[in-house]
Structures are given as structure tokens and as C-alpha cells.
Amino acid sequence: MLPNEMTKNRRPKERRAKGPEQALSALMRLCARTEKSESDARRLMRGWGVPEADAEKVLGRLIRDRFIDDARYADAFVREKLRLSGWGEYKLRTALQRKGIARETIDAALRQIDRTGMTDRLAEQLARKARNTRAATAYELKTKLIRYGLSLGYDYETVLDTVLRFVKETEPCDAFQ
Secondary structure: OOHHHHHHHOOOOOOOOOOHHHHHHHHHHHHHHOOOOHHHHHHHHHHOOOOHHHHHHHHHHHHHOOOOOHHHHHHHHHHHHHHHHOOOHHHHHHHHHHOOOOHHHHHHHHHOOOHHHHHHHHHHHHHHHHHHOOOOOHHHHHHHHHHHHHHOOOOHHHHHHHHHHHOOOOOOOHHHO
């Protein structure tokens, strides 16, 4: 059977609509296992076909019973992404903003960051990247490492300082100094 024929024979996955009580119990189970934000709960309920008015009632109950707490979610998100993924402050802030978390909540979560630990984590990641990066010149290596550090969400000055510690035999280059 050809790939196009296979996709024609498959039925699209049917979404099972949930009522407000079913959505509440499903979200309680989910929130008991892992942190969820308000926007996560809204998105899930929209996918389940829960009417907007009922979704707001369910969300209100989840918040009141402390199954959902955006401040707790932001704290857990920051800790996890720092420890496991090594994200920088800019990437963390952007990801939380995309989740619909309030600016004050994001600021409070980011204030708890250990800045020295973040810099050490960046240094470890850049060292690992430097070992696996092919570059013909020191300039090319610096460029790749800086781009990588910025993609992790760290500020330019921190990335540059850390990269310069790794690349000792630098070519004269005014663009990076």
C-alpha cells in the first residue's frame, strides 16, 4: 500500500467531548500528577468541547481548590528548565509569557534564580558544545558558541564572557570584543 493510500484509509482521531464534571475530574487527575497553568487547563477544555461558561466555572474551582496556581507553576517551570534544559532568563520569560502567566508572577519566579549557578550551567553547556562543534578558525568557533548561548536565552554579555574563556587562541576581531 502506498503512503497516500494509507492516509486515506485512516479515520481522523475523534475528540471525545467532555461535560464540565468530566473535565473537572480529568483536570484534577492531571494537576495531581504535574503542574498545569490556567492556559493549559483552558486549552485542554477547549479541545474537549467544554462550553466557555462551564470552562470558567471549572477553572475557578480548580484555582479555589489549589489544583492550579500560576505562581507555583511558574516556580516549577523555572526550576525544571534551568536544571534540565539549561535555559537562560530570556527564554524562560518568553516561554512563561506565551503560557499567559502574569508579568509579576514571572518576575517573582525569576527572582529566585541562582545567577551563579546559571552562569556555571551556561559554561558547562558551551564547553560541551565546543567539544562537538567543527570550526576552521577560532572566529568561527566563537560565532557558533555565541549563537548557541543566545539561543538558550542568556544575555549577550554573559555569553560573550563565557565564550571568551573557552576560545583562548582568538584572532583579532573587533566585532566580539
